[in-house]
Amino acid sequence: MKSGLFTFLFAMWGLIIVGGGIVVTILGPISISGFGELNWFIASVIKAIIAIVLVVIWILILSKIKNWIFKKEIKL
């Protein structure tokens, strides 16, 4: 059981590293032009929306991993 918790910790860490990579490669380069002074604001809104979607995906993947690792324990 305890090894399951260590595995879950490690999986969370791995997801953070991979998620970071996605954020830098997808969110980082986003820039908008043609809206004058609103360019930075629109780009920020798009980045915020993508970030929220990524967080939701991260939570869903984590839930699946949790159910897989603690299959026995969560049916206590």
Place this chain on the structure above:
Amino acid sequence: MIDLLIPAIISCIVAFFVVFFMTPPLIKILEKRNFAVKDMNKKEDVMVVRPGGPVILAGIIASELVLYAFFQMNEILAILITTSAACVIGYVDDRKVMGGWFKPLALAIAAIPIITLGAYDTDLAFPLFGTVQIPVLYLALIIFMIPITGNTINSIDVLNGVASGFMVIASFSLSICLFIVQNYEIAIVSLPLGFASLAFYKYHKVPSKIFPGDSGALTLGAMYGAIAIVGGVEIIAAVALLPAVINSFLFLSSVKRVVEHRQIKGKPVEHTEDFRLKATDDKKAPITLVRLILAGGPMSEKQVGFAIFKLTIFSGILAVITAFMMGVSL
């Protein structure tokens, strides 16, 4: 580097001894006023006083003011104001039972001094991949970070010594990481958190003489979050905090709403005849870190605490690895 050494040593000594010497008188005052709650994990009717938050805050304020005398950094002021506000919010919750949304909302407001004092950098640094600039999104991150770290530490404050012991390991891991990423000044600013927690652990460990209460847990959590932001080590801080994050994640994913622990009907843990802890098979009870640890069989309160500390050391090692990875670029 050598000019940083003297303020670092003085602030650590001040943080440790203020908490170490002020806690026994606080325990006596709280006993006189009968500010005590039953320790639910003891066989006998043991009453333990609370909250210890004010004394933790006193240690932090004294040590950070010493550092401010040397450095005059806005970052120190931001940490001090946010941490003090979190302690007051926790104290209100200690004295009067507030709704489930009170603490997250109030802690979000407590994060505002970090923004107004400009004690942050909008670049979010990730290991291996570099940084991403998110000016507007980062403001939202600051507002969310303090409630998350505050409530995360509060949610792990379930057994004698766990919240303070957890914070000793997590905050020293974060300090080591700040030294690794060469943010020396914030690394020194972060050290009093570990030393104040260590001094408080002496009275909080099994059998507890005092509980930190919401004021103590929120003080520790909010200061940790504030250090992560002003130090620009948000991702590393999240990694060092993972066991507590798991606890909150498991709790929220089983309860599926923001709710106070006292509002939960099912009991995740019960006692054996010899008063060891064991996981229940109550379907309504939330899944928690302690419940998962106990799924392998009954354990004493002390054993569960040490199991949590082992997980925290593991995540601390992962945080240090992450800090080294910050210097590597793919």
